[in-house]
Amino acid sequence: MTAPWDDWNHVLKLDPDKELPDGITYGDLCATGTDAIEVGGTMGMTEENMTAVIEACAEHDVPLYQEPSNPSVVVDNDALEGYLVPTVFNAGSPFWITEAHKEWVRLDEDLDWERTTLEAYIVMNPEADVAELTEANCDLAADDVAAYATVAERMFGQEIVYVEYSGTYGDVDVVAAAGEAVDEATLFYGGGIHDYDSAYAMAQHADVVVVGDLAHDEGVEAVRQTVEAANDA
Numbered sequence: 001m002t003a004p005w006d007d008w009n010h011v012l013k014l015d016p017d018k019e020l021p022d023g024i025t026y027g028d029l030c031a032t033g034t035d036a037i038e039v040g041g042t043m044g045m046t047e048e049n050m051t052a053v054i055e056a057c058a059e060h061d062v063p064l065y066q067e068p069s070n071p072s073v074v075v076d077n078d079a080l081e082g083y084l085v086p087t088v089f090n091a092g093s094p095f096w097i098t099e100a101h102k103e104w105v106r107l108d109e110d111l112d113w114e115r116t117t118l119e120a121y122i123v124m125n126p127e128a129d130v131a132e133l134t135e136a137n138c139d140l141a142a143d144d145v146a147a148y149a150t151v152a153e154r155m156f157g158q159e160i161v162y163v164e165y166s167g168t169y170g171d172v173d174v175v176a177a178a179g180e181a182v183d184e185a186t187l188f189y190g191g192g193i194h195d196y197d198s199a200y201a202m203a204q205h206a207d208v209v210v211v212g213d214l215a216h217d218e219g220v221e222a223v224r225q226t227v228e229a230a231n232d233a
């Protein structure tokens, strides 16, 4: 069975808690050629700001996914293609591995399984909000990350493995090791991609590169270059 992300090279992650650069619209960002948009972030998420970004992107022709950071911000919106729900494999607290998910299932009587897929995160930047929140053990060598990727794919049947360096550019050798380790799963890489070369280098090893802050800090042309690199790699 094929999933949409099997065909993706590039994802744009928009943070509802961050502004866009002056003169740039969500429509401009949707038109960069990215394969999909994920709406999410760690801090400052609300149903209201999530919905505002989803609605702003809805009229543009790009697949739209919510990446909820906790069960209370999951929004029901027809514009969404689906939900990409993190689980953090190297979290220090089980809340971020399965407990938040248990609460979601307990409280949501009508969970949309058809449109819900997990992302098996391996969080690598100790300075990132996501690392602090989840108390992630980021002290991992390339072989640790590769082994986590295998655990995610082979033992937990995960479709998406996500090496997350949010806010900083990662170690290419680590991403390469994860790339070697996965077979059927789709490998996402995110963190610090800021131009053609940084996107191209990671896209050599990851199936999908995720670009976040660049959209908020630089804007359309910079994002477009990362799309080009992801497609060239």
Ligand SMILES: CC(C)=CCC/C(C)=C/CC/C(C)=C/CC/C(C)=C/COP(=O)(O)OP(=O)(O)O
Pocket (backbone or CB within 6 Å): 015, 040, 041, 042, 043, 044, 067, 068, 069, 070, 071, 074, 085, 086, 087, 088, 095, 096, 097, 100, 101, 102, 104, 128, 129, 130, 131, 133, 134, 164, 166, 167
């Ligand atoms: C069960 C449900 C519906 C949700 C739980 C989902 C889980 C386990 C979330 C934990 C990890 C998390 C908060 C993911 C959000 C996506 C992410 C990693 C965003 C990047 O965040 P940062 O760049 O660290 O934070 P800011 O950009 O917001 O500062």
Ligand SMILES: O=P(O)(O)OC[C@@H](O)CO
Pocket (backbone or CB within 6 Å): 013, 164, 165, 166, 167, 168, 189, 190, 191, 192, 193, 210, 211, 212, 213, 214
């Ligand atoms: O914001 P950046 O550093 O591009 O990271 C992208 C994404 O992986 C964040 O979850």
Ligand SMILES: [Mg+2]
Pocket (backbone or CB within 6 Å): 015, 041, 166, 167, 212, 213
């Ligand atoms: Mg961020």
